[in-house]
Amino acid sequence: MNKEEQLIMNFRDLFNKMVWLNKFKMEESLKGYKPSEVHCIESIEKNRDTNVTKLAESLYMTRGAISKLTKKLIEKGLIEGYQKPDNQKEIYFRLTEQGKVIFKIHEELHKEFQERDKVVFEQVTEEQFYSMLSFVEKYTMHLDSEIKKQGIAIN
Template sequence: MNKEEQVIMSFRELFNKMAWLNKFKMEDSLKGYKSSEVHYIECIGKNPDSNVTKLAESLYMTRGAISKMTKKLIKKGIIESYQKPDNKKEIYFRLTEQGQKINKVHEKLHKEFQERDKAVFEQVTQEQFDSMLIFIEKYSRHLDAEIKKLGIDSKSE
């Protein structure tokens, strides 16, 4: 296996370990909510004035999938839709009180996981962080360009 393959395999393995380790506590603390719902809630919580298009772009989902999830979460009382007085055409979404509670639990869990893993990050130098971030950004831009070359809009239907 060459270095490229090692990096990709290591990223996948690292991500899978994190997801597996975090899964138990997440599922226990957020009973009754699917991972996709929690990520949707988190996205609305972090992005004021979220609409279908913004959510689709942020979550790499189709607008149709976003609309379906939106209806589901409105029905559950987790999010609500609204319009701005100056723009009656666009529909935006925000968290209800119940949605904010779920988002706070989720944020708290992320802080716990960050604290758990702090020992590793304390050993990383600023130069190492910078190198990793530069690599991730380059790779992300490359993947964006590949998606664009194929004429695939991963964020629409």
């Protein structure tokens, strides 16, 4: 196995371990909500004027899938649609009070997981962080370019 394959395999293992370790606590604390619903809530709260297109891009889902997802979230009373006075065509989303509760639970869980893993990050130097971030940014740009070349429309 070459170094590129080893690195990708290590990233995949790392990601899978994080998901597995966090999954039980997430499912227990957010019972009744699917991960896609929680991530949609998170994206709406963290981004201004979120519409179907913006959600599709940020969650790497189709606009059709986002339309279904936002409809479910509206039915559950977690988000609501609104329009801007200057744009009566586009529908944007914001969290309801109940949606904000789910967002807060999710954020608290992430803080708890960060605290658990802090011991590792405290050992990483600024130079190591910069190097890792730089690599991830370059790889992300490469993958974005490959997606465009293939004409794959995420939204």
